[in-house]
Amino acid sequence: MAIYxxxxxxxxxxxxxxxxxxxxxxxxxxSRYTLVQDLxxxxxxxxxxxxxxxxxFDKEVVISKMRRxxxxxxxxxxxxxxxxxxxxxxxATAAAQSxxxxxxxxxxxxxxxDRQSQQ
Numbered sequence: 514m515a516i517y518x519x520x521x522x523x524x525x526x527x528x529x530x531x532x533x534x535x536x537x538x539x540x541x542x543x544s545r546y547t548l549v550q551d552l553x554x555x556x557x558x559x560x561x562x563x564x565x566x567x568x569x570f571d572k573e574v575v576i577s578k579m580r581r582x583x584x585x586x587x588x589x590x591x592x593x594x595x596x597x598x599x600x601x602x603x604x605a606t607a608a609a610q611s612x613x614x615x616x617x618x619x620x621x622x623x624x625x626x627d628r629q630s631q632q
Contacts (some may be wrong), residue, residue, distance in 0.1 A: 517567040522617040529586075530556040536603060544598045550610065552589040555582050559614070560617040572625040576618055583615045 517523055533556065537549050541587040559582050590611060594604035 517564045522614060523563045525610060525613045526559050529614060532610060536599060540598050542546050548593060555586045558582055573622060576622040576625060580618050581611055583611060583618060587611050594622055
């Protein structure tokens with residue numbers, strides 16, 4: 514079992530959280546204390562669940578929850594750009610990071626499923 518903080522999915526999810534956190538001061542207060550706070554909480558939940566999935570045998574349940582959470586985060590990101598709270602360039606960066614996390618979670622879930630099937 515790898516150290517969770519060395520996993521590429523953890524690094525990418527953490528990088529996305531940093532991207533959002535660094536942009537927070539530039540977002541108007543009404544959105545910063547609602548949408549952005551919820552988005553950051555969602556990303557924090559994903560980071561904790563990465564640890565949880567990495568340390569448990571039945572990873573599929575936790576990974577499935579993470580995949581739902583990353584979709585939730587992507588909706589928050591899309592809403593921020595549609596409401597013109599963030600620039601499209603910033604959104605493109607954050608969307609690419611969230612897509613990377615999503616792809617890694619899908620691959621992790623498939624790998625976990627394949628291992629479970631072999632046993």
